């Protein structure tokens with residue numbers, strides 16, 4: 001990731017109200033729309049969040065996409081299908097308007113790399129391997145002291161098998177080389193219903209920075225969710241509950257929705 005243009009002090013102020021007329025909204029899932037859990041499958045559907053997203057999808061005339069590290073079917077499970085446009089696996093797969101699917105085929109070195117990660121996970125209780133169609137992730141949230149070893153292994157495997165490393169919050173992932181979240185955002189923005197709108201990307205993690213930069217590069221904006229850190233984002237909200245409250249606020253007046261109280 002090139003941080004040459006990132007703001008080293010990071011964003012501090014809360015964003016202004018969402019403009020439903022001009023915006024194309026891009027949202028990360030884990031750590032952004034949903035709190036991070038110890039293990040990926042523990043993140044489940046939330047009826048209130050689904051209701052807010054369905055209202056936004058309608059108010060934005062479909063100009064809304066989720067850009068996640070998860071596979072698309074996992075995004076659908078958690079968001080109950082409320083978002084039609086999805087970039088999965090950090091951009092390696094995309095579900096476009098009309099349900100058209102685009103995906104990057106898995107790199108042939110991925111299987112050997114996944115097996116090496118599974119060997120380490122067997123030796124260190126608490127590490128979790130998550131296999132995806134074009135990537136494999138090694139989570140160390142339950143074993144934070146293993147972080148340096150996990151990251152070191154990921155970089156060595158990436159070099160051996162010519163894969164890309166995507167580091168995240170308590171996870172190191174090996175990806176098939178291909179589009180990132182920023183590339184996926186640009187693909188969505190090139191076609192209806194997104195084309196001509198102003199992209200706003202909202203995310204929490206390092207993998208979201210490419211999409212922050214892409215949104216700003218297209219004349220749009222970016223919002224960081226979570227504690228302050230160096231970022232391309234201009235605005236910040238402290239946590240997923242604060243984001244849901246901000247999104248619900250944008251829908252209010254168009255359709256009654258219960259107030260979401262931001263977490264302390």
Ligand SMILES: [Mg+2]
Nearest residue numbers: 028030031205
């Ligand atoms: Mg995230």
